[in-house]
Amino acid sequence: MRQMAIYGKGGIGKSTVSANLAAYFAESGLRTWYIGCDPKSDGSMTLLHGRKIPTFLEQMKVGDEEVVFQGFKGINCVETGGPLAGVGCAGRGIIVAVQKLGRDHFREEDDVLIYDVPGDVVCGGFAAPLREKYANEVYIVTSGEYLALYAANNIARGLANLGVALGGIICNSREVENERAAVAEFARRIGSQLIGFVPRSAVVRDCENRGMTVIEGAPNDSQADAYRHLGRSILENRAMAVPTPMEPEDIRVLLRETR
Numbered sequence: 001m002r003q004m005a006i007y008g009k010g011g012i013g014k015s016t017v018s019a020n021l022a023a024y025f026a027e028s029g030l031r032t033w034y035i036g037c038d039p040k041s042d043g044s045m046t047l048l049h050g051r052k053i054p055t056f057l058e059q060m061k062v063g064d065e066e067v068v069f070q071g072f073k074g075i076n077c078v079e080t081g082g083p084l085a086g087v088g089c090a091g092r093g094i095i096v097a098v099q100k101l102g103r104d105h106f107r108e109e110d111d112v113l114i115y116d117v118p119g120d121v122v123c124g125g126f127a128a129p130l131r132e133k134y135a136n137e138v139y140i141v142t143s144g145e146y147l148a149l150y151a152a153n154n155i156a157r158g159l160a161n162l163g164v165a166l167g168g169i170i171c172n173s174r175e176v177e178n179e180r181a182a183v184a185e186f187a188r189r190i191g192s193q194l195i196g197f198v199p200r201s202a203v204v205r206d207c208e209n210r211g212m213t214v215i216e217g218a219p220n221d222s223q224a225d226a227y228r229h230l231g232r233s234i235l236e237n238r239a240m241a242v243p244t245p246m247e248p249e250d251i252r253v254l255l256r257e258t259r
């Protein structure tokens with residue numbers, strides 16, 4: 001089973017990208033898992049027609065065995081969950097959930113698993129799936145804005161410290177000038193690649209307001225094709241490398257050079 005973790009600065013659209021990737025994989029006939037952790041459950045909700053599912057830890061606490069919820073095209077959705085919104089669990093949520101899922105739920109015929117967990121220090125969970133070797137492929141979502149690239153670079157530094165390979169950088173566009181070139185150059189400088197470019201589109205919010213991914217809610221829209229293209233690139237990707245982070249001041253220079 002391909003096990004990938006998607007990271008990126010809060011608010012960059014990581015959950016939207018992750019959920020649409022999961023939807024594309026399922027649409028392609030792959031047996032897909034989506035494991036999220038977010039107080040808003042915003043990734044799994046778009047796979048479950050807006051339904052907010054209880055977290056794995058909550059279910060364990062009350063002795064309820066129902067921890068996996070079937071979403072769009074049979075995607076297995078789990079929310080690991082910190083105990084309270086804004087309060088992290090230092091990785092315990094992921095570790096407990098994945099150990100139990102591995103014992104009782106994962107099957108040999110499963111194809112893809114996506115971890116959509118916060119890639120920052122807020123909850124202490126950043127390294128958990130990687131350290132425990134539950135994810136062997138990482139993608140970072142960014143835009144061409146300085147703060148997003150700064151965060152992406154910090155994530156790359158975290159991966160380098162752990163010796164974990166990066167599969168590529170996903171540009172979730174904010175329509176910044178020369179954004180594709182800037183993000184591609186950033187990816188190159190950290191020893192990685194731009195694996196996909198997702199345009200900004202009002203269709204994304206429209207579908208999310210209906211509790212759906214774009215793949216489900218607007219399957220014939222060009223935005224759905226952008227996610228499909230990204231998903232295909234990821235499935236075909238074999239170029240993994242431990243990144244070499246930049247110096248933060250060099251990111252500003254890069255952005256000036258690519259304007």
Ligand code: SF4
Binds near residue numbers: 094117
């Ligand atoms: S460490 Fe953070 S991301 Fe991981 S399960 Fe706990 S709260 Fe969620």
